[in-house]
Amino acid sequence: MRSVAARRVLVAVEKSAKDSRFWRSVEKILSRPRSRRVEVNLDKIARLTKPGDRVIVPGKVLGKGSIEHSVTVAALSFSSAALSKLRAAGCTVMRIDEFAKAEPKGSGVKIIV
16 A cells, blocks of 8 residues: 555656656556565766756655765655755655656656666
């Protein structure tokens, strides 16, 4: 059974998926069972992004590593360590459902898994 937050995010993504291949890809990853959910560390996000990039993690962002540049990160959830490190670096942090409303087409957004 999915959590209430995960179901809310999936509903928002399903609405956006009707019009965009990007959101269909995100929906497919989010529909996996909880045991196969994505977990990404900050060092991977820092390695794969440049300042100003917009990324989505269809799972949880963990706090291992550091990030020195500002990016926009949307995820299903964040660990407390990741959240504090991202905010300290000046990053914009949001939930996937909020991001789906802000970026209905998803163009120029990187999916990090």
